[in-house]
Amino acid sequence: MQASTPKLEHKISYDLLKLGFLVFLVLSPLLPYGITMAYNSYLLVRTPALIKSLSVFPGATLDKSYIRQDGQTNHCLELIVRYKSKVPYDQEKLRAFYTSALLKQGWHKHPGGFFAKPYFSKSTMIVDISTDQKIIWLRVTFLAFPIFQPGCFQ
Amino acid sequence: MKQLAILWLDTPRWARGVFLGNICYIVLAVDYFTRLGPRQYWFFTVWSPFFWPTMRTPMDSWILLNHVAWCVLGAICVERWGEIKGILVSTCLIYSVNFALFVIQFIRFNSPF
Numbered sequence: 001m002q003a004s005t006p007k008l009e010h011k012i013s014y015d016l017l018k019l020g021f022l023v024f025l026v027l028s029p030l031l032p033y034g035i036t037m038a039y040n041s042y043l044l045v046r047t048p049a050l051i052k053s054l055s056v057f058p059g060a061t062l063d064k065s066y067i068r069q070d071g072q073t074n075h076c077l078e079l080i081v082r083y084k085s086k087v088p089y090d091q092e093k094l095r096a097f098y099t100s101a102l103l104k105q106g107w108h109k110h111p112g113g114f115f116a117k118p119y120f121s122k123s124t125m126i127v128d129i130s131t132d133q134k135i136i137w138l139r140v141t142f143l144a145f146p147i148f149q150p151g152c153f154q
Numbered sequence: 155m156k157q158l159a160i161l162w163l164d165t166p167r168w169a170r171g172v173f174l175g176n177i178c179y180i181v182l183a184v185d186y187f188t189r190l191g192p193r194q195y196w197f198f199t200v201w202s203p204f205f206w207p208t209m210r211t212p213m214d215s216w217i218l219l220n221h222v223a224w225c226v227l228g229a230i231c232v233e234r235w236g237e238i239k240g241i242l243v244s245t246c247l248i249y250s251v252n253f254a255l256f257v258i259q260f261i262r263f264n265s266p267f
Contacts, residue, residue: 021161025169029176029225032183 051081060085060094063135083136094136161260166238174241175228177250179221224248
């Protein structure tokens with residue numbers, strides 16, 4: 001009787017392990033999607049630091065900012081910012097400032113950025129500018145985790 | 155490692171098929187990742203079946219359907235024929251359907267691009 005108890009315990013733990021492994025195998029197709037969600041959440045967590053670094057453009061105030069998922073492909077995260085300035089903007093300077101701020105923040109080091117780095121200058125888009133050039137909307141696009149997703153720069 | 159092998163052989167074959175189908179999908183889904191940047195891996199472009207019918211426009215729902223199909227077919231085929239033959243058959247089916255769509259698209263638009 002005493003000898004059979006450890007055997008029974010061993011069998012139960014093995015059965016549990018087997019069940020766990022079965023559940024893992026069956027649910028494994030969800031892994032890429034889970035990783036994607038987790039990674040995109042991580043990007044969102046890092047966004048406040050990015051916005052802070054973007055808010056120091058000389059002579060301008062960062063008026064509004066929000067992040068959203070790209071409406072067209074749903075595979076990119078778009079950071080939308082609005083600047084206000086007392087003097088007209090030098091658009092190229094602003095674009096260059098954005099790119100360098102992104103690089104300083106290390107955004108190019110994230111897995112998507114490994115591929116996206118050459119696109120930073122392209123991804124910083126001036127989407128709208130007021131006629132007096134004092135209010136400007138910018139859009140910065142980031143890759144969402146792309147394990148199963150097509151790109152957003154096509 | 156030996157224990158893992160025992161565990162693997164002790165689980166139902168269909169569950170192993172789901173897992174293997176998923177792995178096949180993930181490996182080839184890397185194609186889309188590599189298409190994003192300057193590092194274009196031609197072997198993925200050539201060998202990824204999702205790429206063919208989606209050359210004109212990215213079709214996310216089609217890629218998602220491929221993922222589901224690969225897992226379901228993996229389960230059915232591995233249950234029926236075992237790991238190696240089962241995964242080969244399911245892969246052939248996935249490729250065939252995608253290739254057929256590629257041909258249809260080619261005929262319809264006179265070019266896949």
